[in-house]
Amino acid sequence: MINISQKADCCGCTACKEYCPKQCISLQPDNEGYLYPIVDTTTCIDCGLCEKVCPVLNKNSATEAIAVYAAKNNNEEVREQSSSGGIFSLLALQTLAEGGVVFGVRFDEEWKVVTHYCETPEELKVFRGSKYVQSNTNGMFTQAQTFLKAGRKVLFSGTPCQIKGLKLFLRKEYENLLTVEVICHGAPSPKVWEKHLQAIAEKSGIGGEPMSKTFSDIRFRDKRKGWKAFSCVYTPCQEGKKTQASTFLEDPFMRIFLADINLRPSCYSCAAKSGRSGCDIALADFWAIGMVAPELDDDRGMSLALIYTEKGMKAYPHTKTITQEVPYEKATQWNGGFKEVLTVPQERAKFFEGIDSCTDIHEHILNSLPRPKVQKKESKWKQWLRKWHLKK
Numbered sequence: 001m002i003n004i005s006q007k008a009d010c011c012g013c014t015a016c017k018e019y020c021p022k023q024c025i026s027l028q029p030d031n032e033g034y035l036y037p038i039v040d041t042t043t044c045i046d047c048g049l050c051e052k053v054c055p056v057l058n059k060n061s062a063t064e065a066i067a068v069y070a071a072k073n074n075n076e077e078v079r080e081q082s083s084s085g086g087i088f089s090l091l092a093l094q095t096l097a098e099g100g101v102v103f104g105v106r107f108d109e110e111w112k113v114v115t116h117y118c119e120t121p122e123e124l125k126v127f128r129g130s131k132y133v134q135s136n137t138n139g140m141f142t143q144a145q146t147f148l149k150a151g152r153k154v155l156f157s158g159t160p161c162q163i164k165g166l167k168l169f170l171r172k173e174y175e176n177l178l179t180v181e182v183i184c185h186g187a188p189s190p191k192v193w194e195k196h197l198q199a200i201a202e203k204s205g206i207g208g209e210p211m212s213k214t215f216s217d218i219r220f221r222d223k224r225k226g227w228k229a230f231s232c233v234y235t236p237c238q239e240g241k242k243t244q245a246s247t248f249l250e251d252p253f254m255r256i257f258l259a260d261i262n263l264r265p266s267c268y269s270c271a272a273k274s275g276r277s278g279c280d281i282a283l284a285d286f287w288a289i290g291m292v293a294p295e296l297d298d299d300r301g302m303s304l305a306l307i308y309t310e311k312g313m314k315a316y317p318h319t320k321t322i323t324q325e326v327p328y329e330k331a332t333q334w335n336g337g338f339k340e341v342l343t344v345p346q347e348r349a350k351f352f353e354g355i356d357s358c359t360d361i362h363e364h365i366l367n368s369l370p371r372p373k374v375q376k377k378e379s380k381w382k383q384w385l386r387k388w389h390l391k392k
């Protein structure tokens with residue numbers, strides 16, 4: 001049976017819980033706010049099936065992409081609402097147009113981050129844009145399987161470990177399944193997210209309200225200041241209350257995420273990144289576009305699309321995009337999401353130890369960030385970003 005002795009050995013995908021024939025696995029949060037499986041040994045029959053579907057226990061070797069594209073959606077409105085070039089929406093709309101179902105990540109009523117599904121273009125909007133928090137996939141692998149068995153087309157999107165978990169859970173290939181992973185730097189803690197949101201609510205003058213009545217909109221990747229200098233924007237429900245907006249270089253939640261401190265333990269030695277999830281298509285930000293194809297870069301968002309399978313190639317929306325083939329090595333420059341192994345920062349343990357006792361999570365974050373020298377060394381692409389803005 002699943003037995004997590006090292007936290008790094010579980011990415012929280014939920015495949016084991018969903019697959020267990022005795023329903024004796026529950027997922028419970030640890031003190032950092034990440035979910036881990038707990039087995040009820042009194043009902044476990046020791047069948048070992050949970051181990052067969054675990055993406056950490058069943059690592060694949062890496063596969064190479066068959067095509068690598070720089071791409072942007074021709075629909076400017078959709079691109080503006082998307083994190084990168086808006087390619088996810090085109091793939092999803094195509095699935096919906098064929099009577100299919102799209103699984104993606106959205107906020108729930110309390111601004112928690114969850115995986116869910118939609119069946120209409122109107123519902124699809126909530127999946128647009130990255131939410132930099134680990135999503136709870138509870139029940140969604142089983143739900144996807146039900147649609148697949150009924151013959152519906154399914155597009156399932158998520159982090160590489162979620163895609164790998166889904167594929168192991170399904171135990172067979174489905175012709176009607178298209179899997180789309182987002183290239184993943186790592187998954188921030190839902191608990192830190194909750195505390196950060198409470199602090200933002202207080203700054204907006206709406207502290208103490210239930211979370212469902214605080215914000216009308218939250219965006220991690222608002223492009224009003226540009227795609228490369230994206231902002232996190234928190235819009236309060238109540239009129240007259242202050243909208244909080246700051247670039248990713250100022251937002252405390254983004255700073256502790258990008259300093260690699262607020263990441264799940266499994267993210268430092270990821271079992272599914274870089275062509276190992278079995279996905280059909282991987283989507284990323286094409287941060288190096290200014291050097292690889294500057295004529296395409298308008299600072300409104302550019303995707304990097306890696307196509308891994310013939311099915312992915314068939315689904316790729318060539319006619320609705322501006323697409324240019326690019327070399328993999330150049331395309332993945334400046335992008336932390338492609339690093340399979342990250343060093344655990346020395347500040348991580350202290351940061352998580354203090355998240356319950358601190359009185360101000362933002363102050364705690366600022367006190368936990370590495371000294372500037374380390375930051376400078378760790379964020380080469382941010383230096384390039386500043387230079388890029390100076391050149392404009």
Ligand SMILES: Cc1cc2nc3c(=O)[nH]c(=O)nc-3n(C[C@H](O)[C@H](O)[C@H](O)COP(=O)(O)OP(=O)(O)OC[C@H]3O[C@@H](n4cnc5c(N)ncnc54)[C@H](O)[C@@H]3O)c2cc1C
Pocket residue numbers: 081082083084085086087088089103104105106113127128129130131132133134135157158159182183184185186187188283284285286303304335336337338
């Ligand atoms: C936690 C996380 C880390 C990332 N790290 C990197 C990185 O290091 N480098 C990089 O280039 N790109 C990274 N990305 C991917 C990038 O931010 C965009 O999501 C991707 O380029 C798709 O953009 P788009 O414009 O095509 O579509 P969008 O409309 O922006 O697509 C949104 C897609 O992201 C999915 N999604 C949103 N939030 C989550 C979540 N919490 N978990 C799983 N899936 C989610 C949605 O289901 C949908 O498929 C990351 C995304 C996430 C969620």
Ligand code: SF4
Pocket residue numbers: 001002019020021022023024025039043044045046047048049050051
């Ligand atoms: S060994 Fe079988 S019964 Fe026990 S937890 Fe795993 S899947 Fe469930």
Ligand code: SF4
Pocket residue numbers: 002009010011012013014015016017037050053054055056057165
């Ligand atoms: S990685 Fe997924 S399948 Fe493996 S133990 Fe964790 S939740 Fe279960």
Ligand code: SF4
Pocket residue numbers: 011159160161162184185186187264266267268270271272273
């Ligand atoms: S870095 Fe790897 S383990 Fe962490 S969320 Fe991303 S895909 Fe999962």
